[in-house]
Amino acid sequence: MYRVLVTDGVSPEGLKALTEAPDVEVDFRPTLNEEELKEIIGEYDALIVRSATKVTAAVLEKARRLKIIGRAGVGVDNIDVKAATAKGIIVANAPGGNTVAAAEHTIGLMLSLARNIPEACARTKSGVWDRKSFMGVELRGKVLGIIGLGRIGSEVAKRAQAMEMKIIAYDPYIPEERARDLRVKLVPLDTLLQEADFITIHIPLSKETYHLIDREAFVKMKPGVRLINCARGGIVDEEALYEALKEGKVAGAALDVFEKEPVTSHPLFSLPNVVVTPHLGASTVEAQLAVAEVIAQEVLTALRGGFVRHAVNLPYLRPEVLPVVGPFLPLAEKLGLFAAQLVSGRINQVEVNYSGEIARYDTSLLNTAVLKGVLSVALQDTINYVNAPEVAKQRGIKVKETKQEREEEYVNLISVKVEAPEGEHTVAGTLVRGKEPRVVEIDGYRVDAVPEGYVLFIPHLDRPRIIGRIGTLIGAHDINIAAMQVGRKEIGGKAIMLLSVDSPVPEETLREIAKVENVLDVKMLYL
Numbered sequence: 003m004y005r006v007l008v009t010d011g012v013s014p015e016g017l018k019a020l021t022e023a024p025d026v027e028v029d030f031r032p033t034l035n036e037e038e039l040k041e042i043i044g045e046y047d048a049l050i051v052r053s054a055t056k057v058t059a060a061v062l063e064k065a066r067r068l069k070i071i072g073r074a075g076v077g078v079d080n081i082d083v084k085a086a087t088a089k090g091i092i093v094a095n096a097p098g099g100n101t102v103a104a105a106e107h108t109i110g111l112m113l114s115l116a117r118n119i120p121e122a123c124a125r126t127k128s129g130v131w132d133r134k135s136f137m138g139v140e141l142r143g144k145v146l147g148i149i150g151l152g153r154i155g156s157e158v159a160k161r162a163q164a165m166e167m168k169i170i171a172y173d174p175y176i177p178e179e180r181a182r183d184l185r186v187k188l189v190p191l192d193t194l195l196q197e198a199d200f201i202t203i204h205i206p207l208s209k210e211t212y213h214l215i216d217r218e219a220f221v222k223m224k225p226g227v228r229l230i231n232c233a234r235g236g237i238v239d240e241e242a243l244y245e246a247l248k249e250g251k252v253a254g255a256a257l258d259v260f261e262k263e264p265v266t267s268h269p270l271f272s273l274p275n276v277v278v279t280p281h282l283g284a285s286t287v288e289a290q291l292a293v294a295e296v297i298a299q300e301v302l303t304a305l306r307g308g309f310v311r312h313a314v315n316l317p318y319l320r321p322e323v324l325p326v327v328g329p330f331l332p333l334a335e336k337l338g339l340f341a342a343q344l345v346s347g348r349i350n351q352v353e354v355n356y357s358g359e360i361a362r363y364d365t366s367l368l369n370t371a372v373l374k375g376v377l378s379v380a381l382q383d384t385i386n387y388v389n390a391p392e393v394a395k396q397r398g399i400k401v402k403e404t405k406q407e408r409e410e411e412y413v414n415l416i417s418v419k420v421e422a423p424e425g426e427h428t429v430a431g432t433l434v435r436g437k438e439p440r441v442v443e444i445d446g447y448r449v450d451a452v453p454e455g456y457v458l459f460i461p462h463l464d465r466p467r468i469i470g471r472i473g474t475l476i477g478a479h480d481i482n483i484a485a486m487q488v489g490r491k492e493i494g495g496k497a498i499m500l501l502s503v504d505s506p507v508p509e510e511t512l513r514e515i516a517k518v519e520n521v522l523d524v525k526m527l528y529l
């Protein structure tokens with residue numbers, strides 16, 4: 003039974019895939035401080051958090067069986083991703099689910115600033131009818147500067163265009179065409195700071211972006227600018243912002259996020275032209291359901307050993323590459339698992355050859371899948387996509403990749419050669435109907451086998467009566483043979499037999515099979 007710990011008020015409704023899974027037990031503990039988390043984390047296979055729980059290196063040190071940390075949201079700055087990666091723990095987030103929520107909150111904050119809505123509301127409710135103090139400005143015709151034109155930044159741009167704002171953006175990592183499609187002009191940061199009437203921030207917090215908006219940045223801004231931060235505290239230097247507001251350089255600021263959270267008192271709270279919310283950007287019913295659903299699936303996949311699409315500590319694959327390469331991941335892993343079980347002793351090198359259409363793509367993730375298969379023969383489920391390359395390196399396993407786009411027989415063929423001092427073995431496979439893994443060649447012998455479950459691998463000499471004798475030996479133990487394959491290069495020469503069986507064949511029977519005349523070897527594989 004897998005144990006999953008959920009903190010931070012993640013939607014239980016969205017986690018149904020986990021709470022209803024027969025092999026998973028879910029514990030909800032909404033508020034846990036670092037000490038409490040350290041005490042119990044050792045009992046869990048997965049942890050699901052939002053932004054409040056700090057998953058520090060000290061917490062991870064105590065995580066004996068943790069396989070995945072699921073972030074039901076976008077920002078992973080509350081998780082020590084480096085420490086998690088070092089321990090082979092997957093960190094996955096749920097991008098996209100809260101994009102519209104955060105964009106709508108940003109627009110709400112921008113309007114609140116422009117029309118003084120929160121202050122006016124508080125004044126009116128306090129019994130004062132004051133129409134003089136709250137003269138606003140229109141958004142129409144104003145320049146909005148978006149820092150970070152990713153998912154949220156783009157949705158903010160679309161909404162602001164509907165309000166007839168002119169949009170400029172700073173984002174050195176997105177292609178010009180993307181900005182053009184959005185009808186947004188990409189500019190350098192300094193130009194954005196100088197030209198914008200409203201500035202909104204939508205970048206992640208990182209070493210690079212910490213205090214990106216500092217004293218110098220405020221100096222460059224247009225007098226009377228209004229600033230919205232619905233991304234992360236820490237990107238804006240709060241002291242510098244306070245000074246700029248006091249001086250009147252900045253006309254107003256709306257903040258959903260703070261450098262230290264939770265925060266209940268702050269010098270900025272005393273200023274009338276500051277609008278604040280307690281990190282509510284993603285807090286809509288729709289967004290919480292969506293992010294919880296995504297993360298529940300990711301956690302379930304990780305626990306069951308599958309490929310986690312939104313893992314942030316995996317090699318980055320361009321979005322257009324993943325749909326092409328993704329279906330080959332189970333095949334690549336099976337080929338590694340198959341080949342590694344054919345060799346005895348230490349493996350020195352794994353060589354992966356890609357031929358056909360797949361050779362045109364970035365196959366780094368497939369190499370990782372092959373390594374995952376190879377290493378899991380010895381290390382079982384402690385190996386995953388995150389730690390497989392590192393563990394291979396530690397064990398001195400060299401990885402070689404070769405490619406050719408021309409493939410005579412198959413649309414795609416992946417071939418895995420595993421080398422050990424006692425010899426080498428090569429297993430090749432393809433996908434049938436674009437998704438079903440098939441092994442089509444073993445050490446140069448042609449086969450057509452589904453790599454699944456228990457398989458007996460029996461090299462032998464191609465002579466009569468062998469198949470019958472082996473069948474009888476296995477049948478005597480009441481073990482059902484589900485499929486059989488024989489591959490040979492020439493009549494009477496060396497051949498291989500693959501028998502798929504419904505349960506493991508006992509050692510004693512394997513020894514009996516090995517003694518059958520003309521049988522050269524016998525290996526029980528689990529795929």
Ligand SMILES: NC(=O)C1=CN([C@@H]2O[C@H](COP(=O)(O)OP(=O)(O)OC[C@H]3O[C@@H](n4cnc5c(N)ncnc54)[C@H](O)[C@@H]3O)[C@@H](O)[C@H]2O)C=CC1
Pocket residue numbers: 075076077097098100101104149150151152153154155172173174175176204205206207210211232233234258259281282283284285
């Ligand atoms: N207030 C809230 O409740 C929420 C806050 N967020 C925050 O918003 C951020 C953005 O979220 P998404 O748009 O979904 O992420 P995203 O990854 O789609 O977009 C981020 C964009 O920032 C750009 N970027 C990265 N470093 C940059 C730099 N140094 N300068 C300029 N641009 C840079 C990237 O190229 C990317 O286009 C998240 O990292 C998270 O911290 C996200 C959801 C809710």
Ligand SMILES: O=C(O)C(=O)COP(=O)(O)O
Pocket residue numbers: 052053054074075076077078100281282283284285
């Ligand atoms: O998704 C994000 O990055 C957010 O900031 C949302 O945070 P939350 O899940 O509401 O604590």
